Amino acid sequence: MLNLMNDKITKWLRYIIIAVAIFYFLPFIFLGENSYFTIHDNLDSEVQYLEVLKTSGMMYASGDEIVPNTMNGIPRAAYKSGLNFTSILFNIFPSHWAYILNFIFCHVLAFLGMYLLLKKHIIKEQDKSWVVLLIALLFAILPFYSIYGLTVAGQPLFFYTYLNLKNSSERPA
Numbered sequence: 001m002l003n004l005m006n007d008k009i010t011k012w013l014r015y016i017i018i019a020v021a022i023f024y025f026l027p028f029i030f031l032g033e034n035s036y037f038t039i040h041d042n043l044d045s046e047v048q049y050l051e052v053l054k055t056s057g058m059m060y061a062s063g064d065e066i067v068p069n070t071m072n073g074i075p076r077a078a079y080k081s082g083l084n085f086t087s088i089l090f091n092i093f094p095s096h097w098a099y100i101l102n103f104i105f106c107h108v109l110a111f112l113g114m115y116l117l118l119k120k121h122i123i124k125e126q127d128k129s130w131v132v133l134l135i136a137l138l139f140a141i142l143p144f145y146s147i148y149g150l151t152v153a154g155q156p157l158f159f160y161t162y163l164n165l166k167n168s169s170e171r172p173a
Contacts, residue, residue, distance in 0.1 A: 010130045017111075017137050024107075024141060028100045037099075046147045047099060049079055050090040059091050086149055103146045106153040111140035113157030121163050 028035045052069045053059045053076075061067075063077030080087060085105075089098040115136035123132050144152040 010133065013130050013133045013137075017133060020137060020141065021108075025104055028103065033096045035100075047090075047095060050087060050098075051095050053079055053082070053087070054091055054095075059087060084149065086147060099147065102149075106144075106146040106150060107140050109150060109157060110142070110144075110153035111136050113154060113160060114139040117156040117160040117163075121160065 049070070052067065056067055056069050058065060058067050058076055060082040061076045063075060065076045066073040067076055067079070082088075082091070086098075086102050089102050092098070093101065115132060118132040118135055119129070139156065140153075142152075146153070150157070
């Protein structure tokens with residue numbers, strides 16, 4: 001009886017996760033450039049720096065070259081790498097859509113990383129899978145600066161990978 005109830009909770013929680021993902025990401029997609037980003041202090045520098053690199057054609061330039069559009073010219077090495085995932089997105093897509101894609105990518109990986117970490121290493125009981133889904137969902141909707149990539153969102157995935165490597169090295173060959 002208890003196992004059947006947990007299966008129903010897990011099933012409903014999966015539907016809730018899908019609904020939250022839809023309602024969390026869809027406003028950004030439907031509103032387009034009229035959407036609001038409530039996280040402050042990241043639209044004043046990082047997005048503009050990536051836009052400057054894109055418009056000046058210096059996204060993949062060497063570190064010695066001077067980017068003339070900022071502060072009367074600063075070296076390319078002062079910016080983030082052009083091979084960074086965020087930089088590649090900004091080079092391929094318009095700035096707003098690159099920001100949204102990066103936002104979605106970071107939050108989805110935050111969910112997956114926390115889910116994998118909890119499922120394999122922390123909460124191993126099968127009847128507690130709804131707890132794992134709920135905690136992963138709550139972690140994924142935390143507000144963090146997605147423009148900086150997986151600095152916060154990737155920590156559970158990093159720790160999951162670390163624990164997998166550590167546990168595999170402890171086994172005899």
